[in-house]
Amino acid sequence: MITLLSKKLADFLCRKDIIDCENKEIYQYGYELLISDIIAFLLLTAAGILAHLIIETYVFYATIVLIRQFCGGFHASTYFKCNLTTLIIYALVMLMSQLLTEHDGVAGVNIILLGFYFVTAFAFAPVENKNKPLDAKKKIRARRMSFILGGIFSAASMGLLFVYERLSLVVSLTLSAVAMLMVIERYRNEEEFK
Amino acid sequence: MKERKNKTLTAVAKIGWISAVKSCGAASRWLFHQPKEPAALRKLVK
Numbered sequence: 001m002i003t004l005l006s007k008k009l010a011d012f013l014c015r016k017d018i019i020d021c022e023n024k025e026i027y028q029y030g031y032e033l034l035i036s037d038i039i040a041f042l043l044l045t046a047a048g049i050l051a052h053l054i055i056e057t058y059v060f061y062a063t064i065v066l067i068r069q070f071c072g073g074f075h076a077s078t079y080f081k082c083n084l085t086t087l088i089i090y091a092l093v094m095l096m097s098q099l100l101t102e103h104d105g106v107a108g109v110n111i112i113l114l115g116f117y118f119v120t121a122f123a124f125a126p127v128e129n130k131n132k133p134l135d136a137k138k139k140i141r142a143r144r145m146s147f148i149l150g151g152i153f154s155a156a157s158m159g160l161l162f163v164y165e166r167l168s169l170v171v172s173l174t175l176s177a178v179a180m181l182m183v184i185e186r187y188r189n190e191e192e193f194k
Numbered sequence: 195m196k197e198r199k200n201k202t203l204t205a206v207a208k209i210g211w212i213s214a215v216k217s218c219g220a221a222s223r224w225l226f227h228q229p230k231e232p233a234a235l236r237k238l239v240k
Contacts, residue, residue, distance in 0.1 A: 003229070010210070018203045019211075025232040027207065030214030032229050040225045064225070072221035075228045082227030126221035131230040134221060142221040 002039070002079050006031035036079055040086055047087060053094060056170050060093055063153055063174040070145040072127035073181035074188070089177050097169040106165050107158075113172040114154045120179035121146045127185045150175065215239060 010028040014021040041061065048057025076082040100109055126142035128134055134142065153171055160168035214232075218239040222228060 009206075013203060013207050013210075016203060018200070019207045023211075023234065026214045026235045026238070027210040029229060029232050029235065030210035030212070030217075033217055034210065034213040036225070036227060068222050068225070069220040075222065077227075079227050082225055086225050129222060129228045131228045132222065133231075133236075138221075 002032055002035050003028075006035060036082070039079075040083060043083055043087065044090060047090060051094060056094060056097070056167060057090070059167055059170050060090060060174050063171055064089075064178060067146065067149050067153065067175065067178050068181075070142040070149060071121060071125045071178055071182055072129060072142070072185065073178060074185040075129050075131075089181075093170060093173045093177060096173050097166050100169050101166045106169065107161055110157060110161060110168060110172045113169075113176040114150075114157065117150055117154075117172075117175040117179040118147075120182050121150055124182045124186050127182045127189070129185070130189075 006028045009031050010019070010024045013019045013027065014024050019027055044057055044061050045054075048054045051057070074085070076085050100106060121143075125146040126134065126139055128139075153175055157168045157171035157175075160171065214235055215238075218231070218235055
């Protein structure tokens with residue numbers, strides 16, 4: 001449906017002479033990304049409101065959105081599966097953060113989760129998708145950015161430990177989820193090339 | 195009225211263009227579905 005809607009919008013703009021019809025495919029692609037981002041954002045906002053976890057939800061969203069741009073990782077084959085995956089990961093992060101804050105040793109858990117992200121990023125980042133190949137220059141930039149952003153989020157997560165433990169865990173759990181998704185996609189890529 | 199409509203449509207077109215171009219340098223678009231990136235876009239951003 002998102003693809004169809006984007007195609008119709010690009011067709012309409014082309015018919016009205018607003019865009020160059022030669023570039024219609026690029027506009028369609030842009031709208032497709034934009035619409036799917038808006039839907040995912042609204043879905044997560046609704047989930048956050050229902051769970052009374054608005055701040056945690058937006059921190060989760062900001063972390064995953066910023067870091068995955070550079071790390072890459074698992075992608076679903078359809079928009080429905082994509083939104084479902086987003087909601088499952090969101091639910092797992094929120095649930096785990098709740099469970100872990102009820103126990104001692106949050107700082108230790110945080111360090112392990114962040115360490116897992118860095119080890120995985122060092123080994124795999126950026127994980128390419130067959131629909132979005134990267135040239136050498138972009139790969140270097142994406143790899144560098146996954147470390148820089150990882151460092152910023154890790155510092156924020158460690159700092160938040162003294163202010164709001166759960167939020168700190170949301171950041172570190174999200175980073176480790178991103179790492180896990182890199183491992184899954186890397187494994188899938190290897191299977192495909194076999 | 196027509197001019198306003200044209201301005202709005204141009205703005206809508208610009209948003210779509212920016213969305214496509216901005217995503218070009220990234221390893222992945224935000225969440226978990228990646229539509230096929232048009233080859234024309236890759237050439238253009240190079």
